[in-house]
Amino acid sequence: MIQVRGLKKRLRSQQVLNGLDIDLPDGHTVVIIGQSGTGKSVFLKHLIGLMRPDAGSIHVDGERVDPLREREWAPVRRKFGMLFQGAALFDSMRVFENVAFPLRERGGLTVEQIRERVMHALSLVDLDGSEDKYPAELSGGMRKRVGLARAIVGEPKYLLYDEPTTGLDPVTADTINELILRLRDSLRVTSIAVTHDMASAFKIGDRIVMLYGGKNYFEGTIEETKATDDPIVRQFITGQAEGPLTAKNRR
Amino acid sequence: MIVSLAGETIKVAFTHRPRWRLFLGHLLNIGVRSQAIVGIAGGFTGMVFAVQTFYQFHKVRLDSATGAVVAVAMAMELGPVLAALMVAGRVGAAVTAELGTMKVTEQIDALRSLGVHPVDYLVVPRFLAMMIALPLLTAEAIWLGIMGGYVLTVHMMGAEPSYYMANMILYTRARDILHGLIKSFFFGFLLIFIACHKGMQTEAGSEGVGRSTNQAVVVSCIAVLISDFFLTLLLTKLLA
Ligand SMILES: Nc1ncnc2c1ncn2[C@@H]1O[C@H](COP(=O)(O)OP(=O)(O)OP(=O)(O)O)[C@@H](O)[C@H]1O
Ligand SMILES: [Mg+2]
Numbered sequence: 001m002i003q004v005r006g007l008k009k010r011l012r013s014q015q016v017l018n019g020l021d022i023d024l025p026d027g028h029t030v031v032i033i034g035q036s037g038t039g040k041s042v043f044l045k046h047l048i049g050l051m052r053p054d055a056g057s058i059h060v061d062g063e064r065v066d067p068l069r070e071r072e073w074a075p076v077r078r079k080f081g082m083l084f085q086g087a088a089l090f091d092s093m094r095v096f097e098n099v100a101f102p103l104r105e106r107g108g109l110t111v112e113q114i115r116e117r118v119m120h121a122l123s124l125v126d127l128d129g130s131e132d133k134y135p136a137e138l139s140g141g142m143r144k145r146v147g148l149a150r151a152i153v154g155e156p157k158y159l160l161y162d163e164p165t166t167g168l169d170p171v172t173a174d175t176i177n178e179l180i181l182r183l184r185d186s187l188r189v190t191s192i193a194v195t196h197d198m199a200s201a202f203k204i205g206d207r208i209v210m211l212y213g214g215k216n217y218f219e220g221t222i223e224e225t226k227a228t229d230d231p232i233v234r235q236f237i238t239g240q241a242e243g244p245l246t247a248k249n250r251r
Numbered sequence: 252m253i254v255s256l257a258g259e260t261i262k263v264a265f266t267h268r269p270r271w272r273l274f275l276g277h278l279l280n281i282g283v284r285s286q287a288i289v290g291i292a293g294g295f296t297g298m299v300f301a302v303q304t305f306y307q308f309h310k311v312r313l314d315s316a317t318g319a320v321v322a323v324a325m326a327m328e329l330g331p332v333l334a335a336l337m338v339a340g341r342v343g344a345a346v347t348a349e350l351g352t353m354k355v356t357e358q359i360d361a362l363r364s365l366g367v368h369p370v371d372y373l374v375v376p377r378f379l380a381m382m383i384a385l386p387l388l389t390a391e392a393i394w395l396g397i398m399g400g401y402v403l404t405v406h407m408m409g410a411e412p413s414y415y416m417a418n419m420i421l422y423t424r425a426r427d428i429l430h431g432l433i434k435s436f437f438f439g440f441l442l443i444f445i446a447c448h449k450g451m452q453t454e455a456g457s458e459g460v461g462r463s464t465n466q467a468v469v470v471s472c473i474a475v476l477i478s479d480f481f482l483t484l485l486l487t488k489l490l491a
Binding site for chain 1: 349352353356357358360361362364365367368
């Protein structure tokens with residue numbers, strides 16, 4: 001269970017998060033939507049301490065984590081797997097080493113066990129046979145999937161996905177959606193997924209949260225989201241150029 | 252802050268188990284692969300310095316003192332400073348560019364997200380490798396400079412070999428060599444922390460990486476030259 005209260009963060013002169021409250025219950029997948037630049041990635045980074053809030057609190061499994069120092073974060077972070085928006089693969093390492101990295105760092109597994117789990121994770125994201133390539137030799141979508149394999153290989157309790165299906169073809173994207181669902185159902189993983197892909201959001205999400213103006217502007221189940229008559233949410237999920245979201249920007 | 256980076260690194264270096272594979276990799280890169288440029292710098296400087304000294308000393312019939320001057324200058328000043336400058340250009344720049352790229356492509360954030368402290372993984376092994384490699388490279392530069400000076404003065408300028416050697420040994424004291432090696436130790440410290448700090452502070456994309464790398468090299472070279480002056484004052488007092 002993750003609880004976020006009153007989260008505020010200013011970056012440069014911009015108030016990116018301005019009092020965000022979100023509950024992320026165990027075993028659920030919460031999808032975060034919102035326009036480009038509203039602070040979705042910034043929010044995910046706060047959950048694992050890569051950025052520190054100016055105000056507000058974050059509790060992970062009842063422990064208050066936001067005041068922790070860098071070294072104290074390490075055990076908390078090991079409960080998490082994170083897929084970065086740009087994959088953030090270690091470019092000096094081969095795919096295999098990238099995916100094996102979290103396992104090796106944690107220790108306690110034999111070389112053989114690591115190999116088995118890495119190959120399994122790679123096959124889950126449809127990348128069997130790419131383990132000896134370097135990140136620079138992969139396509140954008142392949143990199144993303146290696147990032148996903150690295151995030152899930154340690155079987156973390158919480159998974160943070162920053163745009164898991166962006167840049168993938170529709171078929172591969174749906175494979176990833178299925179994988180996210182399967183992780184939730186078989187391992188009871190709690191997921192927070194940031195996405196612009198509404199088909200994916202409705203498929204994988206138990207709840208949808210829309211960030212707007214630095215706050216959780218809207219929150220609801222899939223049905224509630226689809227049925228809402230809030231003009232801002234409607235414009236976003238139907239993807240219209242005309243509406244309150246864009247009218248504000250044009251002024 | 253660069254001081255807190257140094258403090259954290261030293262603390263971890265003494266309290267955590269070393270990452271041997273990373274350390275050996277950096278030792279290979281910083282130490283073994285820098286030998287050619289450091290050796291060339293040391294050898295040629297020793298030779299050119301010997302030629303200049305010999306010409307001047309020849310006028311006052313002090314030919315055989317050339318060896319002593321070359322050896323002491325190589326050991327105390329030229330060896331450590333040249334090795335440090337060459338390593339700043341070769342290794343310092345590469346370290347800053349690598350860490351800077353990791354920073355702007357979120358690889359450092361990825362490390363942190365996996366519960367690995369960037370200082371432990373990126374800085375400590377490089378620090379240890381530098382502290383071992385630079386004094387050894389300095390010793391190599393000193394040795395090649397002295398050799399170069401000897402070969403040139405004795406075999407090309409016609410200085411008398413046994414007097415050359417005798418004077419050199421008479422006037423070069425162990426503490427002169429110690430002086431040079433203490434300096435190189437200190438320079439290694441400066442170089443690695445400037446390079447790592449600049450790398451990890453990098454912002455703003457590939458332009459930022461270029462800027463950090465540039466700054467790391469300039470700051471390192473200036474820091475070496477200025478600290479060399481103060482170290483010379485200090486060490487000549489302490490080792491007198
Ligand atoms: N390191 C940083 N320094 C300064 N400003 C930042 C930094 N990271 C993000 N920002 C700013 O914070 C705002 C939110 O960025 P964020 O990356 O969270 O957007 P996002 O909602 O993930 O957008 P997208 O959907 O395009 O990925 C942006 O306006 C961005 O300019
Ligand atoms: Mg983003």
